[in-house]
Amino acid sequence: MRKLALSDEILLSIEKPARYIGNEVNSVMKDKEKIDVRFAMCFPDVYEIGMSHLGIQILYDMFNKREDIWCERVYSPWVDLDKVMREENIPLFALESQDPIKDFDFLGITIQYEMCYTNILQVIDLSQIPLRAKERGEDCPIVIGGGPCSYNPEPLAEFFDLFYIGEGETVYFKLIDLYKECKKAGMGRTEFLYRASQIPGIYAPMFYDVTYNEDGTIADFAPNREGVPEQIEKQIVMDLSDATYPTAPIVPFIKATQDRVVLEIQRGCIRGCRFCQAGMLYRPTRERDVEMLKKTAIAMLESTGHEEISLSSLSSSDYSQLPELVNFLIDECRQRGVNISLPSLRIDAFSLDVMNKVQDVRKSSLTFAPEAGSQRLRDVINKGLTEEIIIKGAGEAFEGGWNKVKLYFMLGLPTETEEDQKEIAHLAEKIAERYYEIPKDQRNGKCQITVSTSFFVPKPFTPFQWARMCTIDEFLGSARTVNHEIKDQLNKKSIRYNWHEADVSVLEGLLARGDRKVAEVLKDVYEHGGIYDAWSETFDNQKWVDALERTGTDMNFYVHRERSLEEKLPWDFIQIxxxxxxxxxxxxxxxxxxxxxxxxxxxxxxxxxxxxxxxxxxxxx
The missing domain is CATH 1.10.287 (Helix Hairpins)
Incomplete structure (x- = not known):
């Protein structure tokens, strides 16, 4: 019988102890004596967030299908347990075996968003592994990172032994097999990392040197050892229908953020929005076969008991077999009493017809993401959405019985003017007007429009990667402009406005666009108590302000200047x-x-x- 890593006394003293005990439905247990490689798969955020991540479910299933590998899970301990673990010197442990992470062969960390970077250091530190890769000994796990933020790994390069650039289904087994070979031959850690660097898609930071110009820009980025590739090529799965996919995903004990079966229907996006990193990173568009999806959906519902299924895609409406799949799911889900969630749909006649058939849909609002208020700015960002399409879609929805609409925009986009900002309010007003054109006896109560604005971050591998990012004051000024303009509209009582935190957005820009020197800022913040920066209740901007000052880091250099087209960017060595x-x-x-x-x-x-x-x-x- 498993012995829990935490005592009953500790479990009773912390919030949601079920986060740490493992043994959930469909989790995998193996005999440690019969396996060769132990892999701890980490999502550096709280359990409920990490359990909602499809990528980890896919890799967990893929690894555990091999008899010689045992893949287990680990998440960031919440602040209450974090405190106890430090005080009691309890090493971070895996959920399945409850064994310390430091005893594993690999610690794989999904790097999903920039504001989880301090949590990455928390996970490594609580695992009692040296933070800096160069300080790790032969008995330490290989720390490897992957996920969307690994496409600029440089701010984290000091803390990782390896990065996996691309989709996990491709070369991970080559890496594992190489590890087994090196271990059997008695080779040391450095030799394994050197050989791993020659596997396509694997980046080993220790074998690359960076030099800088006097102005702080990168002068050169090059391998420091023969045989190491100059560029790292993204690895992708071309045939998704034959790729591994979990038919029995783990079911959490407590409600996760995405408490449902997730069916990934395709990867990539055909749209080409110029601000969208995912739309560039995950190209080309690849679809899963509809028959494979039908079988997988039924298997997942039966193995989990979930009462909802969601289609996952950057743009579900672009899936070529969507009508056939959705109609099949509607029939299946009706028989099973299961709800369907259809995110990333364009609001057109087909989508509205489908939504009318889906249970409980009238309890929710419809979502439009115009991203910019004016048509001029939507053309700049290549959104491919006209005001006519937006108003028409909203009108059809209103006539179908909906009365709640969410509108998502960005502020601080390249070439944006004050007039563009005001157009956000004007578009919301036009949508409200469209609702009130419907005869009163045919309306479903009062119209409710929620306008939300985030602040634009120019991300690597987008056409806007050279753009400057606005300052905090500029961002807040644009939000005030939108807020005042909304209050001047005739239907202002039907429009609610909220905006993202400007200080968090600017820090996201620093971590997204930084080079290796940014690691010192990150380490300073963590050493002064910064964790869970993605959570408003724990985020402390002053820690970052102080760290920037202590390390002499110029935010303007990394974030607020437009970059020269000739400048060598920190991520230029990666081919996507x-x-x-x-x-x-x-x-x-x-x-x-x-x-x-x-x-x-x-x-x-x-x-x-x-x-x-x-x-x-x-x-x-």
Whole structure:
């Protein structure tokens, strides 16, 4: 019988002890004596967030299908347990075996968003592993990072032995097999890391040196050992239908953020929004076969007992077999008493018809993401959404019985003016007006429009990666402009406005766009008690302000200046398929307010469709 890592006394003293005991439905237990490699898969946030992450469920299932690997899970302890573990010197442990992470072969950390970076240091530190990779001995696990933020690994490079650039289903087993070979041959840690660096998609920071110009920009980034590749190529799965997918995902003991079965229908996006990092990183678009999805959906519902299923995709409406899949799920879910969640749908006649058939949908609101208030600025960002489409979609929804609409925008986009900001209020007003055009006896109560604005962060591998980011004062000024303009609208009582924290957004920009020197800021914040920066109740901006001052780091250099087209960017050594030439072309088209049509209408020649042997659309230029 398993012995829990925490005593009953500790479990009774902390919030939600079920976060730490493991043994959930569909979790995997193995005999430690019969396996060769132990892999701790970490999501550096609280259990409820981490258990909602599809990527970890996929890798957990994939690893555990091999008899020689035992993959277990670990999440960031909440602040109450964090305090106890430090006071009692309790090492961080895995949920399945309750064994210390420091006894594992690998600690794999999903790097999902920038504001979890201090939690990454928390996980490594509580595991009693040295923070800096160069200080780790032969008895330490190999710390490897992956996920969307690993596409600029440099701010974290000091803390990781390896980064996996790409989709986990591709070369992970090559890495594991190499580890087994090196271990059997008695090779040391450094030799394994050196050999691992030669596996496509694996980046070992210790074998690369960075030099800087006098102005702080990067002068050179190059391997320091023969045989190490100059560039790291993203690894992708071209045939998703044959790729591994969990039919029996773990069911959490407590309610997770996404407490449902998740069915990933495709990867990638055809849309080409110039601000969207995911839309560039996950190209080309690849669909799962509809018959495979039908079988998987039924298997997952039966193995979990979940009462809701959600379709996962960057743009579900672009899935070519969506009508067949949705109609099948509607029939299946009706028989099973299961709800369907359909995120990332464009609001058109088909979507509204589907939503009318889905249970409980009238309890929720419809979501539009115009991203910019004016048509001019939507053209700059290549949103591909006109005011006419937005008003038409809202009108059809209102006539179908909906009365709640959520509108998502960004502030601080390149070329944005005060007039663009005010247009956010004007668009919300036009949608409200469309609602009140419906005869009163046919309306479903009062119209409720929620306008939300986030602040634009220019991310790596987007056409806007060279753009400057606004300051905190500029962001707050634009939010005030929107707020005042909304209050001047005729239907202001039907419109509610909220905006994201500007200080968090600017720090996100620092971590997203930084180089290796930013690691000192991150380490300073953590050593002064900073964790859970993604949570408003624990985020402390002053810790970051103080760390920037102590380390002599210039926020303006990393965040608030437009970068030269000739400048060597910290992430330039990674190849994602989309070429830098294409990003430059799109940056220029944005300045000219020119729209680039989506991939299915005409190939823009971005390079991704031909990457790794993929086939481009026939009309490629």
């Amino acid at each position: 398929g989309v070429t830098k030439k294409h990003l430059l072309k799109e940056w220029e088209r944005a300045r000219q307010e020119e729209v680039t049509v989506n991939c299915r209408q005409k190939c823009a020649g971005c390079g991704a469709a031909c990457y790794k042997g993929g086939v481009c659309f026939e009309n490629q230029n």
